[in-house]
Amino acid sequence: MPETTPRTIAVVGTGIAGTTAAITLREEGFDGRVLLVGDEPHAPYRRPPLSKDFLKRAVPAERIRLKAPAVWQELDVELRTGTAVTGIGDGALELADGSRQPYDRLLLATGGRARTLPYAAGHDHVHTLRRLGDVPALRADLESGGPLLVIGAGLVGLEVAASARSMGVDVTVVEAAPEPLRRVLPAHLRRAVLELHRAHGTRVHTGVAIKHLVRRGGTLVATAHDGRSWQAHTVLVAVGILPQTALAARAGLEVDDGILVDAYGATSRPHVFAAGDVARCPDPLLGRRVRNEQWNHAQQHAAAVARNMLGAATPFTAVPWSWTDQYGVLLQIAGHPADADALTVQGDVDGFDFAALATANGRPVGAVASGRPLDFRALRTVLDRRLADGGHPGPPAEESGGRGRAHDRRPHRTATT
Numbered sequence: 272m273p274e275t276t277p278r279t280i281a282v283v284g285t286g287i288a289g290t291t292a293a294i295t296l297r298e299e300g301f302d303g304r305v306l307l308v309g310d311e312p313h314a315p316y317r318r319p320p321l322s323k324d325f326l327k328r329a330v331p332a333e334r335i336r337l338k339a340p341a342v343w344q345e346l347d348v349e350l351r352t353g354t355a356v357t358g359i360g361d362g363a364l365e366l367a368d369g370s371r372q373p374y375d376r377l378l379l380a381t382g383g384r385a386r387t388l389p390y391a392a393g394h395d396h397v398h399t400l401r402r403l404g405d406v407p408a409l410r411a412d413l414e415s416g417g418p419l420l421v422i423g424a425g426l427v428g429l430e431v432a433a434s435a436r437s438m439g440v441d442v443t444v445v446e447a448a449p450e451p452l453r454r455v456l457p458a459h460l461r462r463a464v465l466e467l468h469r470a471h472g473t474r475v476h477t478g479v480a481i482k483h484l485v486r487r488g489g490t491l492v493a494t495a496h497d498g499r500s501w502q503a504h505t506v507l508v509a510v511g512i513l514p515q516t517a518l519a520a521r522a523g524l525e526v527d528d529g530i531l532v533d534a535y536g537a538t539s540r541p542h543v544f545a546a547g548d549v550a551r552c553p554d555p556l557l558g559r560r561v562r563n564e565q566w567n568h569a570q571q572h573a574a575a576v577a578r579n580m581l582g583a584a585t586p587f588t589a590v591p592w593s594w595t596d597q598y599g600v601l602l603q604i605a606g607h608p609a610d611a612d613a614l615t616v617q618g619d620v621d622g623f624d625f626a627a628l629a630t631a632n633g634r635p636v637g638a639v640a641s642g643r644p645l646d647f648r649a650l651r652t653v654l655d656r657r658l659a660d661g662g663h664p665g666p667p668a669e670e671s672g673g674r675g676r677a678h679d680r681r682p683h684r685t686a687t688t
């Protein structure tokens with residue numbers, strides 16, 4: 272924890288974690304310099320609509336902006352967009368233009384970038400989706416009619432599939448795992464989502480690993496290891512993210528599929544903190560370190576870590592929760608339901624009118640609901656209460672997890688219903 276009041280706090284990353292931290296510092300009364308630096312050229316914006324309403328042009332760009340431009344001036348936050356940080360050594364940020372910016376405390380909120388696949392490199396009409404800048408080309412391809420092949424049936428891949436269907440595009444999804452959303456939902460609910468896609472005319476093939484992608488004339492041809500092949504005009508590679516740990520690693524911070532932080536958000540180096548998608552922090556529900564990839568988590572985690580940078584000394588214990596919207600069906604997800612060995616469901620799963628509590632070894636670990644916001648809230652309370660009762664008894668171990676988990680080191684138990 273800080274021994275002296277810092278004069279300059281620097282934040283790297285203008286996503287929801289970085290911006291929330293900068294705002295929280297002011298809300299908490301910090302009156303020193305706040306420097307918020309991000310490499311994306313845009314003013315800070317909300318990422319979740321990129322695969323949903325913004326992709327479909329249902330909301331304009333102004334509506335996904337996080338704050339009106341004047342807010343940063345009013346808060347006296349020095350916002351520098353379009354500026355990559357290249358080093359964090361010796362108490363000074365090194366910027367891509369060669370300048371240095373001294374800091375007393377530093378928050379790394381560098382998030383993640385879309386993973387790519389070697390065979391996808393160098394092709395036109397092959398996309399990933401992480402940034403606002405990725406949208407125009409993908410959207411133009413979808414508006415030109417498709418067909419679209421999505422490689423990866425995680426949340427982003429399935430959300431884009433649903434958006435593309437609503438744009439009238441012919442969509443095929445291929446997924447290497449036996450089922451979609453393996454790391455997000457218990458088995459019973461994974462199957463319901465699969466059927467939802469099929470009911471809307473999306474072809475979903477699981478257990479399919481693509482081996483190579485070639486262009487033949489105006490068509491991309493993806494061929495799987497088992498010899499099957501699919502033709503498309505447009506391909507989206509949606510196979511998760513890589514946490515942006517390069518700055519931290521170069522500076523000698525402990526990094527392992529994310530920047531390792533303690534319950535306060537502190538890294539292995541004094542005065543340097545990390546929050547949001549890039550941070551792997553202790554999860555009191557699971558009793559091990561987890562890297563969450565969820566909007567609300569990034570926001571709440573960053574606010575808590577910012578307060579700790581000012582000396583609050585409060586461990587972060589909130590249960591992560593998120594949502595996904597596919598074909599107008601909203602699924603709300605709390606905790607880690609994919610880790611369950613049992614699921615207690617009330618309502619109709621196939622009709623997407625249900626609330627479910629997920630347990631592992633008899634203890635609540637997650638909840639999922641659709642069409643029942645009040646029940647979802649009540650289930651979140653159950654998870655919160657479990658934490659209040661002492662959380663997980665075991666010591667923190669190592670794990671990676673979240674919305675689209677980067678990878679998972681433990682074997683998965685199959686959820687039963």
Ligand SMILES: Cc1cc2nc3c(=O)[nH]c(=O)nc-3n(C[C@H](O)[C@H](O)[C@H](O)COP(=O)(O)OP(=O)(O)OC[C@H]3O[C@@H](n4cnc5c(N)ncnc54)[C@H](O)[C@@H]3O)c2cc1C
Nearest residue numbers: 284286287288310318319356381382547548564565566593
């Ligand atoms: C298409 C899409 C849809 C999503 N939908 C949902 C949803 O429905 N619900 C949900 O809960 N979550 C959703 N998510 C996940 C959610 O958006 C993320 O969890 C959240 O944005 C993470 O915020 P962050 O600030 O930690 O990281 P990021 O949003 O990744 O922000 C990190 C920022 O740091 C910048 N940066 C990295 N390195 C440097 C550097 N060296 N110098 C300067 N800047 C740097 C990056 O460019 C980026 O702007 C979605 C994500 C995507 C991509």
